[in-house]
Amino acid sequence: MEMRLDRSEVKDILQKFIISEDDLHIISEKIELEMEAGLSSVDGSSIAMLPSYVPALPDGSEEGQYVAIDLSGKNLRIMLLTLNGKGREPSAVNNNYIVPNHVMKGTGDQCGAVL
Template sequence: MKWSEGVQAILKQFYVEDNVLMKISEDMQAEFALGLERGSPASSVAMLPSYVPQLPDGTETGKYVAIDLSGKNLRLVLLTLVGKGVEPEVITHNYMVHESVMKGTGEQLFNFIVNCLQKFLSELNLLDANLPVGFVFSYPCELHSIRSARLLWWTKGFDIKDCLQKDVVLLLEHALEMNNSIKARIKAVMNDTVGQLAAAAYKYGPECCVAVVIGYGCNSSYLEETAKIKKFNASKADYNHKHMVIVTEWEEFGAQVRFFTLLHFSAKY
């Protein structure tokens, strides 16, 4: 199929020579290393520790609940794992987050999440079940443990100022305590890329070591050696594992990408 001259002219504007792509790749790799050593703001790529020490191997069993908040969509999942070689049973309900909630208060947001969770568990007759809950919170956070995440800034259209610099797990747990009818409790908090990485590792095995999410934003995570995370004090954090999943937050690398793209077009035109 041959594109028309008009289409070719438009596509040509997005063409980047190999040497420019190589320069971007080299600079991004340097930011990765700096992010592991010193973090943000020294590096534009924060390389955030997740406190997740390993990935599933497919032998895990049991029932689990996931709360996944990403953009205007709140997804609640009941996941039943039955062991290696058998597809998990997945029940999913989606709820739309209203604009007023996305730009309201923390109390409004977390009460909304808990009310949706109550409805979801009630429909499945699981309100009294003490199920472990994983909270997938897809926004830049500084984690202090597998159950503690301090919100650094909002993305994906959210702008709730009274949540900034606060532990989102504590905010959610407070809303759960005020509800009283839900027995389930939060066992882990993670970024959506970490959830994707864990799900792929469960299904495909250790060959899967990197996850990329492209949606409202773009991000990635991968399994790193703890010793290479130089900014992370493992002994102080009481972290005794050889590996940890790192959330890159690589979408913040855009300043460098725009610089080299502008440089390319300036030289060309």
């Protein structure tokens, strides 16, 4: 069964999703307050937050090699990131692996032993 809508019906439906600029500011302020409450460990915040402890944004002078490891689903992703400093582009080497289901469903020790 195919449902057909004419232009005015579509317009009426879309109108319900339009947010005024004033309402958008109110929503933004409420979200920001909830995020601040979540970061300050205030009970009752609707948004759980974890502090990142990042003191400043990178400025391009950073140098060194760093390893990033991401284990999610059935994929293990490992990246070696080389920061070259002086505003030069970083380089990255990525490797992706499929982790067997029995490893993912095992204990943390079993998973760590395989990895």
